[in-house]
Amino acid sequence: MISKDLSVEFLGVHFENPFLLSSSPVDNCYEMCAKAFDEGWGGVVFKTIGPKHFKINEVSPRFDELTKEGTPFVGFKNMEQIAEHSLEENLHDLRHLKDDYPNKVVIASIMGTNEEDWETLAQLVTEAGADMIEMNLSCPQMTSHEMGSDVGTNPELVKKYCAAVKRGSDLPMMAKMTPNITDMVPAAKASMAGGADGIATINTVKSVANIDLDRKVGLPIVNGKSSISGFSGKAVKPIALRFLQQLRTAAGLEQLPISGIGGIETWQDAAEFILMGATTLQVTTSVMQYGYRIVEDMKNGLMHYMEDQHVEHLSELIGVANKNIVPAEDLDRDYKVYPKIDWDKCIGCGRCYISCFDGAHQAITWDIKTRRPSIDTSKCVGCHLCNLVCPVGAITTGEVVMKPGTKGNPEDVQIESSRLTHPVQ
Amino acid sequence: MSTKYEKEAPSYTMTTVMEEAARCLLCHDAPCSKACPAGTDPARFIRSVRFRNLKGAAETIRENNAMGAICARVCPTEKYCELACSRTGIDCPIDIGGIQRFVTDYEEQEKMDILRKGDSNGLSIAIVGSGPAGLQTAATLLQKGYAVNIYEKNEKAGGYLRYGIPEYRLPDEIVDVEINRIVNLGAEIKYNVTIGKDVTMADLKADHDAVVVAVGASEAKMLPMFEGNPYVETAVDFLARVKEAKGDIDNIPASAVVVGGGDVAMDVATTLKRLDVKNVTDLVYEEFDEFKASKKELDATQKAGVTIVDGYVPTDVDGNTVTFKHRHLDSEMTIKTDLIILAVGQQVNTDNLGVDTDHGEVQHAGYKTDDEKVFFTGDIAQGDKTVVWAVRKGKEVAEEIDQALLGGNK
Known part of the structure; x- marks a missing residue:
């Protein structure tokens, strides 16, 4: 079995590996975190601890899922708020986790309703022995508008509360940002201005996942009604990566330390977040679906990836892809690349023909007798929709041509792509 | 082509x-992973x-x-991991063998080198026989730091994997790949060496710290009435002849009769069909509900177009004409054919090997003999005679040797 050093330094804290449980139902008590540590997680962001005066009263049931064809949990909707246990119980658990797992990182997630709350909670979790604080400025399903994502979209409040936490504690601190905002940069900058040392993102995306067609109400149904609440899982990964990219390319935030969150369930997802600038990685939805054990393949797969990439430390990979994602106006628009059909692989299903006609440029002709498609280059724009729908990987990137009136050598164009040039089949 | x-x-x-893989339920406390004789963990992979x-x-x-990669292809998984599979509660078990084949093919395609030779402990072990049990014994010992010499009587290694299992089920190339891995770990294979003829057990014991007898049931059984009959060939000889020639053999008969109902008989019958023998009839002592062949092999054989007649035993033979009678019914069948192949079992030959067997097996559990330097494994050890069991016995004998020589310590 391969063995590589997966350790990272994040906000001055050493993590034996970058995989953390995010603040959520998956790390709600000592026993859960202890089991997760035993199975190999590098740290936990303990489920958000709120002020004593704020009472949590949850609904039942509280989850829903988005499916597609036979695939469950494409996305996951969650209505649960912050920790239900008493403040004393939570502080007790933090203390004991740190005592029993000194080499694991215990991060306290906190959430207040005012500056005093934030400062007090920061003090209490510091006394309990937490290694780091995460400010939950982003939960979208709180029953108070003084808490959660309503706060996180307001840079002034964000800055004020960050400063309050810093008054209460000298621990490293990250502010957890909501994606329910057009531009995350102002909130992130406000956090840093308030004293945050890094950013955790994304929290869940506000959603209505499904509607019960007979009862005409969203799911899950709580005594005949439902609510908007946070959506997570694989479906939100692209949204999360987009926010990471925007943060890491904002002026002044190029070296922003990020704890990446949003649909991570494989080592490939983890590597993508790292390449987009995350140092640590937080996971919930796939743990809810499959259990803590998923960390085994994330760690092992990431080690193999490091070996393949000839990399000794994950730090060498952080943010490497950021520079290759540029504004749309900066992309090379002088060429197009035609698809190429491998007749030996083609099984004659005609899906490329249908998609090209109905969703693209009517550039595939279909031979009724032989049941084989061919590309009409006079119409083909090189969009490669055909490639994506082909079930057997018979369509790849082919000839590159320069558009009329442009200069440049087609051979200099970089079209290599794991998806299009070498479809995984 | x-x-x-x-x-x-x-x-x-x-x-x-x-x-x-998406059909897999990712069970808690997965039953498949408790069902493999060789300790494979399908739930994990x-x-x-x-x-x-x-x-x-x-x-x-x-x-x-x-x-x-070999087990992925030849294991009767429907008796083990796939029998235990929880997915059966929905429809049919996960194709665990198929997934294992994909993964081991990927391993080879990526040229992964997973097994590591242990630090040398200065001890050396001789293994007699390079079938699956001998090979697994070698692999386990090499990982523990032993030097290993394998003595093989044939010109190629692999035993029944090489000479018995047909190419369409287990390509020669896969056998080569698996053996090369073990050679790369440090095993030295000495070919065309028969113990008792070219080298004696005493020589092996003098040159090594222990000797493992890992010979299999490589010799075919004959039924007395067929002895000396020019139309008769044993399954062992037939399968070896076809595999060696990659299916390119002379005088393909128009019809053939196979006698026997185990996996070997299924391989023979299917091979005949793949060689385009028009009429292949397999007569089997057992009735279908007591069949020895794995369900998978039986299904594939029937699908290949072989006529399988259950419950019949040969009672008379006159040249190329055989008469069978049903064991319970008043029924008789006489078939005239071009080739009669006997797949009625195999036996071991442990002459000059210092191991006593009765009915092909050592009559006590474990892997030790009275001679503290001599161990045995594979078909002659108690337990099933399949590849997956050979792997288990190979691992177990290696542990027993390690315990005996080093108390299990490095």
Whole structure:
């Protein structure tokens, strides 16, 4: 079995590996975190601890899922708020986790309703022995508008509360940002201005996942009604990566330390977040679906990836892809690349023909007798929709041509792509 | 272009293996992982496939089983892991063998080198026989730091894997790949050496710290009434002859009769069909409900177009004409054919090997003999005579040797 050093330094804290449980139902008590540590997680962001005066009263049931064809949990909707246990119980658990797992990182997630709350909670979790604080400025399903994502979209409040936490504690601190905002940069900058040392993102995306067609109400149904609440899982990964990219390319935030969150369930997802600038990685939805054990393949797969990439430390990979994602106006628009059909692989299903006609440029002709498609280059724009729908990987990137009136050598164009040039089949 | 005899069933693609892995329920306390005689952990490697960690999946398979790519192809999984599969509660079990084949093919395609030679402990072991048990014994010992010499009576290694299992089920190339891994770990294979003739057990004992007898049931059994009959060939000889020639043999008969109902009989009958023998009739002592062949092999044989007649025994033979009678019914059948193949079992030959067997097996449990330097494993050890059991026995004898020589310590 391969063995590589997966350790990272994040906000001055050493993590034996970058995989953390995010603040959520998956790390709600000592026993859960202890089991997760035993199975190999590098740290936990303990489920958000709120002020004593704020009472949590949850609904039942509280989850829903988005499916597609036979695939469950494409996305996951969650209505649960912050920790239900008493403040004393939570502080007790933090203390004991740190005592029993000194080499694991215990991060306290906190959430207040005012500056005093934030400062007090920061003090209490510091006394309990937490290694780091995460400010939950982003939960979208709180029953108070003084808490959660309503706060996180307001840079002034964000800055004020960050400063309050810093008054209460000298621990490293990250502010957890909501994606329910057009531009995350102002909130992130406000956090840093308030004293945050890094950013955790994304929290869940506000959603209505499904509607019960007979009862005409969203799911899950709580005594005949439902609510908007946070959506997570694989479906939100692209949204999360987009926010990471925007943060890491904002002026002044190029070296922003990020704890990446949003649909991570494989080592490939983890590597993508790292390449987009995350140092640590937080996971919930796939743990809810499959259990803590998923960390085994994330760690092992990431080690193999490091070996393949000839990399000794994950730090060498952080943010490497950021520079290759540029504004749309900066992309090379002088060429197009035609698809190429491998007749030996083609099984004659005609899906490329249908998609090209109905969703693209009517550039595939279909031979009724032989049941084989061919590309009409006079119409083909090189969009490669055909490639994506082909079930057997018979369509790849082919000839590159320069558009009329442009200069440049087609051979200099970089079209290599794991998806299009070498479809995984 | 490979012939029909050589052509292996198609493997999964990345897309289709994910579809199959997605059917896996990822059970808690997975029953499949408790059902493998060789200790394979399908739940673990299928989960790795599911989470796109193919290299991790390959590590899980290979570190447990030096014959991983072979077992993937030949194991009667429907008796073990797939029998235990929880998915059966919905429809049909996960194709665990198929997924294992995809992963081990990927391992080879990526040229992964998973097994590591242990630091040398200065001890050396002789293994007699290079079938699956001998090979697994070698792999386990090499990982523990022993030097290993394998003595093989034939000119190629692999035993029944090489000479018995047909190409369409187990390509020669796969056998080569698996053996090369073990050679790369440091095994030295000495070919064309028969113990008792070219070298004696005393020589082996003098040159090594222990000797493992890992000979299999490589000799065919004969029924007295067929002895000396020019139309008769044993399954062992037939399968070896066809495999050696890659299916390109002379004088393909128009019809053939196979006698026997085990997996070997199924292989013979299917091979005959793949060689385009028009009429292949297999007469079997057992009735279908007591069949010895695995369900998978039986189904494939019937699908290949072999006529299987159950419950019949040969009672008379006159040249190329055999008469069978039903064991219970008043029924008789006489068939005139071009070739009669006997697949009625195999026996071991342990002459000059210092191991006493009765009915092909040592009559006590474990792997030790009265001679503290001599161990045995494989078909002659108690337990099933399948490849997966050979792997288990190979690992177990290696542990027993390690215990005996080093108390299990490095």
